[in-house]
Amino acid sequence: MPDDGDRHRQSRLFTDDDGEFDAERARDESLPVEDGEVIDTDELADHQRYLEGRGVYDERNRVNDLTGKEWKYATKSVIAERYPPDVQHDLRSEHGGQKPPRLCAELIGRFSKAGDTVLDPFAGVGGTLLGASFCEHEGTGLREAIGFEQTRRWIEIYETVLERENDARRARGDPPLAEQDIRHGDCAELIADVPEGSVDLLLTDVPYWNMDELEQTRNERATRESKLGSFEGDDADESAGDTASASDGGDDADAETQTKAEWLADMAAKFGRFTDAVAPDGHLVVFIGDMYREQSYEFLSADLARAIESTAPVTLAANLIWYDPTKDLHVYGYPFSFVPSMVHQNVLVFRPEADE
Ligand SMILES: C[S@@+](CC[C@H](N)C(=O)[O-])C[C@H]1O[C@@H](n2cnc3c(N)ncnc32)[C@H](O)[C@@H]1O
Numbered sequence: 001m002p003d004d005g006d007r008h009r010q011s012r013l014f015t016d017d018d019g020e021f022d023a024e025r026a027r028d029e030s031l032p033v034e035d036g037e038v039i040d041t042d043e044l045a046d047h048q049r050y051l052e053g054r055g056v057y058d059e060r061n062r063v064n065d066l067t068g069k070e071w072k073y074a075t076k077s078v079i080a081e082r083y084p085p086d087v088q089h090d091l092r093s094e095h096g097g098q099k100p101p102r103l104c105a106e107l108i109g110r111f112s113k114a115g116d117t118v119l120d121p122f123a124g125v126g127g128t129l130l131g132a133s134f135c136e137h138e139g140t141g142l143r144e145a146i147g148f149e150q151t152r153r154w155i156e157i158y159e160t161v162l163e164r165e166n167d168a169r170r171a172r173g174d175p176p177l178a179e180q181d182i183r184h185g186d187c188a189e190l191i192a193d194v195p196e197g198s199v200d201l202l203l204t205d206v207p208y209w210n211m212d213e214l215e216q217t218r219n220e221r222a223t224r225e226s227k228l229g230s231f232e233g234d235d236a237d238e239s240a241g242d243t244a245s246a247s248d249g250g251d252d253a254d255a256e257t258q259t260k261a262e263w264l265a266d267m268a269a270k271f272g273r274f275t276d277a278v279a280p281d282g283h284l285v286v287f288i289g290d291m292y293r294e295q296s297y298e299f300l301s302a303d304l305a306r307a308i309e310s311t312a313p314v315t316l317a318a319n320l321i322w323y324d325p326t327k328d329l330h331v332y333g334y335p336f337s338f339v340p341s342m343v344h345q346n347v348l349v350f351r352p353e354a355d356e
Pocket residue numbers: 095097098099100121122123124125126127128148149150151154185186187188204205206207208247248249250251252
């Protein structure tokens with residue numbers, strides 16, 4: 001089929017040996033990827049549908065509701081998203097580890113479809129749950145979300161946030177956010193009530209392995225002293241740690257006394273059980289920050305990924321980076337030694353392994 005100029009420039013991937021657009025190959029292989037050019041809908045394969053303003057959707061897509069163009073954008077390994085001052089941010093900030101709901105909505109959009117079930121076994125004040133509700137109005141459709149949280153205060157905050165947010169939305173004439181199912185208790189026990197294979201996406205932000213209290217206090221002091229505002233002040237506490245997401249804001253008694261090895265083993269065992277609940281073509285997506293302490297980089301994300309892979313029947317498919325441009329910089333080490341300002345967190349993406 002001849003390439004008639006602008007009309008068929010959408011696919012550089014389907015070219016013949018001469019670099020010409022190969023429509024037959026495009027139909028046979030039909031990766032739903034475009035360059036944002038005009039699509040000739042007559043040329044679409046049976047399983048392709050053109051969605052006005054969005055691009056070509058491939059009916060065979062089992063991962064998400066994105067069109068080829070949107071999918072291509074969603075393959076970006078870095079997501080820049082600031083902490084939004086909205087969605088009752090001040091209230092949610094009582095929890096030190098809360099995640100931006102729209103960042104969660106973005107990840108939910110990449111790894112689930114409308115109507116799917118999302119589980120967050122460490123729900124906190126409900127970043128994932130709010131994200132699943134946002135998908136109804138700002139994405140491809142509502143997801144049902146289930147959250148487990150062991151601290152009642154965080155559940156109360158989620159409920160109050162939803163109430164206040166919906167009052168504000170109604171006052172603006174916006175439709176309310178759906179209420180999601182948040183359950184109080186230990187995720188290790190609550191997971192038993194979730195039927196096998198019933199979760200399409202597990203999206204969570206794990207509680208941290210805590211440094212001992214003395215060290216934590218020292219690090220908090222160092223953090224305060226080393227913000228750019230005190231650049232001229234006393235500096236160079238090289239032993240200071242910067243915990244990218246370290247505070248989970250929870251009152252996880254175990255975590256306070258756990259060693260790193262115990263924390264890794266605990267997380268691996270929990271993910272082993274969570275994975276049974278995830279559908280074979282689902283995903284597990286896990287936020288985890290790295291740390292800098294004792295003059296070295298603590299690659300927690302890599303350690304956690306390996307620990308989970310060694311216990312749960314999952315394969316690491318990607319490590320995405322969440323970059324928060326609003327994070328404070330510091331001057332630990334200045335002017336003698338380089339210490340990174342941790343303005344990112346890792347987002348580990350796992351796929352369940354296929355049964356033999
Ligand atoms: C990093 S925070 C999650 C924050 C959440 N992403 C948000 O947006 O608010 C981890 C949460 O897990 C909770 N947690 C820790 N261990 C738990 C357990 N065994 N069962 C249920 N919740 C647990 C903590 O109380 C804490 O709120």
